[in-house]
Amino acid sequence: MSLFGRVLVLLALGCAVFAIVAALVSRRPGQRVWQRSAERAVYTTAALMTGAILVMIWALLTDDFWFTAVADYSNTTLTWYYKIGGLWASEAGSLLLFAWIVTMYAALVTWLNRHRQRELMPIVVGVLMTIVGFFCFLLSFASSPFNTLAVRPTQGGGLNPLLQNGYMMAHPPILYLGYAGLSIPFAFAIAALWTRRLDTAWITSIRRWTVVAWIMLAIGILLGARWAYGELGWGGYWAWDPVENAALMPWLVATAFLHSIMVQERRGMLRVWNMVLVIMAYSLTLFGTFLTRSGIVSSIHAFGASTLGPYFLSFIFVLTVASFGLLISRLPDLRSSHSLESFISREAIFLYNNLLLVGLTFAVFWGTIFPVVTSVVRGSSITVGTGYYNQVALPIGLVLLVLTGIGPMVPWRKASLRELLRRFIAPLIGTAIAAVLILGFTDAATSLWASVAFIAAAFVTVCIVGEFWRGTRVRHALGGVSWPGALYQLVARNRRRYGGYVVHLGIVVVIIGLTGSQAFATERDISLHAGQSATVRGYTFLDRGVYQTSNANEQDVGVNLLELSGHSQIGTLTPAIGYFPASQQRETLVALDSTPLRDVYVVLVGVDSSGLAHLSVFINPLVSWIWFGGAVMLLGALLGAWPGPRLQRQTQEVAVPQAVQTR
Amino acid sequence: MTIVVVILLVLVFLLAASVIAWPIVRGDQLPDEDPAGVGNEIQRVEEDLERTLASIKEIAFDHASGHLSDEDFSALDADERAHAIELLREREGIERPAPEEGSAES
Numbered sequence: 151m152s153l154f155g156r157v158l159v160l161l162a163l164g165c166a167v168f169a170i171v172a173a174l175v176s177r178r179p180g181q182r183v184w185q186r187s188a189e190r191a192v193y194t195t196a197a198l199m200t201g202a203i204l205v206m207i208w209a210l211l212t213d214d215f216w217f218t219a220v221a222d223y224s225n226t227t228l229t230w231y232y233k234i235g236g237l238w239a240s241e242a243g244s245l246l247l248f249a250w251i252v253t254m255y256a257a258l259v260t261w262l263n264r265h266r267q268r269e270l271m272p273i274v275v276g277v278l279m280t281i282v283g284f285f286c287f288l289l290s291f292a293s294s295p296f297n298t299l300a301v302r303p304t305q306g307g308g309l310n311p312l313l314q315n316g317y318m319m320a321h322p323p324i325l326y327l328g329y330a331g332l333s334i335p336f337a338f339a340i341a342a343l344w345t346r347r348l349d350t351a352w353i354t355s356i357r358r359w360t361v362v363a364w365i366m367l368a369i370g371i372l373l374g375a376r377w378a379y380g381e382l383g384w385g386g387y388w389a390w391d392p393v394e395n396a397a398l399m400p401w402l403v404a405t406a407f408l409h410s411i412m413v414q415e416r417r418g419m420l421r422v423w424n425m426v427l428v429i430m431a432y433s434l435t436l437f438g439t440f441l442t443r444s445g446i447v448s449s450i451h452a453f454g455a456s457t458l459g460p461y462f463l464s465f466i467f468v469l470t471v472a473s474f475g476l477l478i479s480r481l482p483d484l485r486s487s488h489s490l491e492s493f494i495s496r497e498a499i500f501l502y503n504n505l506l507l508v509g510l511t512f513a514v515f516w517g518t519i520f521p522v523v524t525s526v527v528r529g530s531s532i533t534v535g536t537g538y539y540n541q542v543a544l545p546i547g548l549v550l551l552v553l554t555g556i557g558p559m560v561p562w563r564k565a566s567l568r569e570l571l572r573r574f575i576a577p578l579i580g581t582a583i584a585a586v587l588i589l590g591f592t593d594a595a596t597s598l599w600a601s602v603a604f605i606a607a608a609f610v611t612v613c614i615v616g617e618f619w620r621g622t623r624v625r626h627a628l629g630g631v632s633w634p635g636a637l638y639q640l641v642a643r644n645r646r647r648y649g650g651y652v653v654h655l656g657i658v659v660v661i662i663g664l665t666g667s668q669a670f671a672t673e674r675d676i677s678l679h680a681g682q683s684a685t686v687r688g689y690t691f692l693d694r695g696v697y698q699t700s701n702a703n704e705q706d707v708g709v710n711l712l713e714l715s716g717h718s719q720i721g722t723l724t725p726a727i728g729y730f731p732a733s734q735q736r737e738t739l740v741a742l743d744s745t746p747l748r749d750v751y752v753v754l755v756g757v758d759s760s761g762l763a764h765l766s767v768f769i770n771p772l773v774s775w776i777w778f779g780g781a782v783m784l785l786g787a788l789l790g791a792w793p794g795p796r797l798q799r800q801t802q803e804v805a806v807p808q809a810v811q812t813r
Numbered sequence: 814m815t816i817v818v819v820i821l822l823v824l825v826f827l828l829a830a831s832v833i834a835w836p837i838v839r840g841d842q843l844p845d846e847d848p849a850g851v852g853n854e855i856q857r858v859e860e861d862l863e864r865t866l867a868s869i870k871e872i873a874f875d876h877a878s879g880h881l882s883d884e885d886f887s888a889l890d891a892d893e894r895a896h897a898i899e900l901l902r903e904r905e906g907i908e909r910p911a912p913e914e915g916s917a918e919s
Contacts, residue, residue, distance in 0.1 A: 153815070157822045161829060168833060186836040194829045201825075266856060351860050415864060561881050562889070569882060620878040627877075644874070 152217060152296040155205035159246075159294075162198040162253070163286035165191045169279040173272040185268075188275050189260050195282060196257035199250045203237075206246060206295050210236050215306050218297045219243050225306035227703040232314050238322040239313055241443055241458070242295035247323065248439070249285035251330040256282060259334055259359070267355060273341035281333050284465050293458055311704070311730045311737035317377035325370030325397060329435045331363025332400060335407070336432035336473075339425055343476045348421065348483050353411050358791045360408060365787035367401040372780040383738030383753040385673060385768035387776070390539040395518045396438030399511050403431040406507040409500045416562060417497055421484045422477070423504070429473040434511075436466045441518070492564035499557040506546050506553070513542040544599060548606055551661055554654050555610035558617055577612045584608035593670060600669035607658045607665075614651050614658075621648070641789070649790025656786055659779030666772025667749075675755075677764050678709075686767045689750055690714040691723070696757055705729045706739065709754055709763045713743060725754035725765065749773045854907050862900040869893045 169191035176185035206219070210233045215221040223236040223243070238244040256278040263271050289295070312318070335356040342352035374394065379387035388394060407427040413420045440462035477484075490497055517534040525531040559573050585605045589595045594604050618637070621644070626636035641648045676684040678693035685691075694710035708726030712719055723741035730737065743750040751768040758764075872893060876886035 151818070154818050154822060158825070161826060165829060165833065183836050187833055190833045190836070194832055198825075198829065347857075349857065349861070350864065351857055354860055354864065416868060559880070561875065561885060563885060573879070617878075621874070624874065624877040644871075647871075 151205055151209060151214065152298045155202050155209075155296040156290070156294060158198045158202040158205065159286055159289045159296075162195045162202065163283060163290055165195040165198060166279040166283035166286055169195065170276045170283065173275040173279070177272050185272060188272065189264060192253075192260045192275060192279065193257050195279070196253040199246075199253045199282075199286075202289075203246055203250045206237055206243060207234055210234060213306065215304070216298045216302050217295070218299055219295045221299060221303050221306045223307065223309055225308040228309055228314075231319060232309050235313060235319050236309050237295075239309055240295065242289070242293045242297070244322065244326075245285065245289055245293055245443075245458075246295050248326050248330060249282065249289060251323075251326050252278070252285060252333060253282050255330055255334060259337075263355070267351075269345050269347055270338060270341040270352060270355070273344045274337045277337035277340050278333060281337075284461075288458060288461055292461055308703075308730060311728060311735050312381050315377055315381055317373050317380065321370055321373040321377055324366050324373060328363050328365075328367030328370050328397075329400070329439065331359060331366055332404065332432050332435050334359040334363070335428050339428040340473060340476065343425065343480050346480065346483055348480065350415055350418070353414060353424070357408075357411060358793075360404060360411075361787055361791040364401065364404045364408060365784055365791075367397060367404065368783055368787075369780060371397050371401060372777065376777055379773070380740055380742065381738070383740050383766075385671070385751055385753070385766070385770065387667075387773070390514075390517070390534075390536050392518045392521075393438070393442050395514050396434075396441045399514055399518075400431045400434040400438065402507050402511045402514070403427055403434060406504040407431060410504050413497050413500050417486075417488045419486045419488050419490070419497060420501070420504075421486055422481065425477050425484070427504075427508075429470065429477065430508075430511075433466060433470045433473075434515075436462060436469065440466060494560065494567070494570060495564050496557060496560045496562045499553055499560050503550060503553050503557065506550050510543060510546045510550075513546075514539065517542075547661070548599075548602055551603070551606045551610060551658070554657065555606075555613035558651065559613055577609060577616055580612035580616075581605060581609040584612070597669040600665050603661060603665040603669075607662050610654065610658050614655055617651055618648070645792050646790050649786050649788070649792070652786030652789055653783050654786075656779045656782030656784075659775050659782055661779075663772045663775030663777075663779060666775065667770045670771045672769040674767050675764070676767060677762055679760070679762055684767075687769045688715060689767075689769065691752070691765070691767065693763060696761055696763060697724075703730065704737075705731070707754075707757060708739065709757070709765070711741070711752065711765075713750060723750070723752050725752045727754055727756070744774055746774050746778075747771065855904065858900055858904045858907065862897060862904065865893055865897045865900060869897065 169188045172184045172188035172191060175181050176183075176188060206217075208214075209217045209220050210224050211230060213220070213224065213226050213233075219240040219242055220236065223239040224233050228236070236243070238247050256275070259278070260271070260275060263274070267274070338352045338356045342348055371394075374397070375387040378389070379385075404427075407424060410420045410424055410427060414424055440459065443458045443462065490501070492498065517538050520534045521531040555577070556574075559577070560570065585608065588604045588608065589601060592604075594601045618640070621640045622633065622637045625631065625640045626633055631639060672687045674686045676686065676691065678684060678691070680693050680695040683690050683692040690713075692712040692714065694712055697708050697710060699706045699708075706726045706728045708724050711723040711725070713721040713723050721743050723743060725741035726739040728737040728739050729735075738753055741752040741754075749768070749770040751770055753766040753768075755764040755766055869890065872881065872886060872889045875881045876883075876890075881889070
């Protein structure tokens with residue numbers, strides 16, 4: 151079976167190389183048939199990689215411990231879905247998953263554009279197959295999931311208990327959908343540069359792909375944070391870990407890109423900048439993949455030291471240099487048709503937004519590679535702490551939040567100050583009322599940053615709600631439709647705009663959750679014998695005694711805690727420590743009582759021989775808002791990416807002079 | 814078992830090679846259906862027209878909802894409509910090329 155998988159990947163490599171050659175040949179006059187062949191090579195590559203990944207999954211499900219990856223990351227006691235999860239527990243397996251996702255994207259893009267974009271598609275295919283070829287090369291010669299052992303063990307090492315978690319089943323595949331998805335806009339950008347088809351058509355082709363990749367990255371990041379929150383037992387969800395940053399950076403740049411393409415579409419501006427953003431986003435994607443596999447940074451997410459670092463570094467270098475070289479050669483063709491007319495305009499707001507996002511990306515990048523730089527320069531590594539990141543991210547994040555509210559309210563081209571003041575009177579009044587409520591009836595006033603964040607969130611919410619109200623009023627005024635109908639029509643006919651507003655609302659909700667949980671969290675360590683109790687911030691925990699459980703896979707030691715608020719029992723918590731004999735690893739089993747207003751989060755640190763239980767108790771306000779905000783963002787992205795009415799209907803809806811249409 | 818795997822791989826290879834090479838082996842001489850790039854041009858014009866029409870709608874909506882002053886609305890709307898007319902004419906010109914001289918008289 152391993153031979154079968156190995157050869158499938160080799161064949162996929164061969165098909166990818168052929169696809170590149172065939173696609174380039176098809177650009178010659180009279181050689182279009184080679185484009186058909188190239189397309190078939192793309193589909194065949196996808197089929198072969200699907201076969202390869204199925205071989206691996208079969209090996210995992212059937213406990214085929216001849217495979218090194220299966221022996222290291224699976225065992226017979228795991229449930230079937232955790233066995234599949236063993237695929238991305240190993241470096242080689244996760245590489246296979248990544249490569250497979252790229253080939254599936256390539257096949258889908260090729261199929262959807264088989265009758266379109268005839269000038270661009272040969273280059274798009276060439277670029278995507280180059281990326282696929284690189285990964286297939288690694289899988290074939292540098293890090294194969296199909297390596298076998300000389301002696302077959304009777305039992306595997308088992309999956310890291312930290313990875314035996316529902317969130318970890320979803321987080322890597324979804325994150326890879328985001329990473330790999332950014333190869334599509336990159337490929338189209340290179341194709342547009344190569345063919346000099348630098349009008350806005352290539353942007354139209356990739357906007358939805360970029361939205362999909364962007365939302366996959368966002369959901370992947372949030373799932374990772376949720377996993378960390380529930381599994382790692384430190385009460386938090388984001389530690390500015392290098393691998394966390396590696397996912398955040400391309401997401402920040404993709405966010406900037408999604409905004410700046412609107413400026414190019416509407417005003418023909420920022421054409422060079424958009425190319426830079428696309429190249430940067432994909433380079434950062436590869437950089438993140440490199441970070442996770444090179445072993446140059448210490449991270450709970452990293453695979454550890456491997457031989458892949460030099461390969462990735464070389465590929466990133468060649469790809470980035472070649473892309474920017476091509477861009478520089480096309481600069482004369484990328485001159486904008488318009489220029490910025492006013493620093494108070496929607497174009498300007500989007501530009502400020504972009505500069506802040508890219509600035510934040512750079513700051514995060516610098517903090518991430520700082521240990522490597524100091525290691526090379528000084529001989530010893532200096533790690534950047536969370537304080538650095540928070541000092542940078544906090545003010546930038548707040549300004550971005552405010553711009554989120556301002557941007558949609560400012561017209562294109564220019565706006566007078568008087569006009570702006572007129573527009574913002576209502577939102578400012580609404581924000582002032584909200585500020586009084588926030589400062590007067592919550593603890594927000596005890597923290598300056600939290601106050602600013604909550605008030606900014608209120609401002610953005612009022613602005614967005616105002617946009618929905620204004621639009622619904624206009625639609626209703628056209629007559630013949632009820633208010634709910636007007637709202638429905640408003641959103642249905644302007645999916646991109648209002649989907650974007652829903653995403654912004656989701657981000658507001660996330661920011662509220664981040665602010666509440668960061669600024670007002672309480673942590674206390676308590677130690678209890680059976681029958682004893684302790685109170686943390688109004689919550690009393692009564693120790694009902696230690697318990698032990700065991701099954702084929704794990705043995706747990708835990709504490710039964712009654713949770714009381716005042717004198718009323720509100721729940722039972724059972725924090726525990728799990729021991730996994732197969733892998734000889736321990737895991738913290740967090741006890742979590744979650745409501746929209748707060749999480750009560752209890753971790754068992756240990757139980758001594760006298761039965762004294764040592765516990766860490768966290769009261770984390772508003773954490774649930776973070777996960778809920780992610781769901782709202784997903785909804786908004788789906789709405790914004792949904793296809794709208796086609797050209798014929800739009801022509802009918804717009805009163806273009808009849809004489810021109812009927813001539 | 815290994816023999817079976819090898820045979821299977823050979824079959825997979827032959828199938829893959831056949832699928833990929835078929836258009837070339839069959840000798841498909843696909844005419845450059847579009848030697849002048851007409852299809853590409855029509856597609857470019859139609860996509861540009863789609864964007865322009867969407868912009869016209871959006872500008873009208875922005876004006877109705879109070880985001881654009883009358884002056885800015887007039888200017889932007891006129892720009893975009895002029896561009897749309899240009900594109901419609903261009904599309905027509907591509908779809909119905911001008912007749913050759915003398916052919917209409919015979």
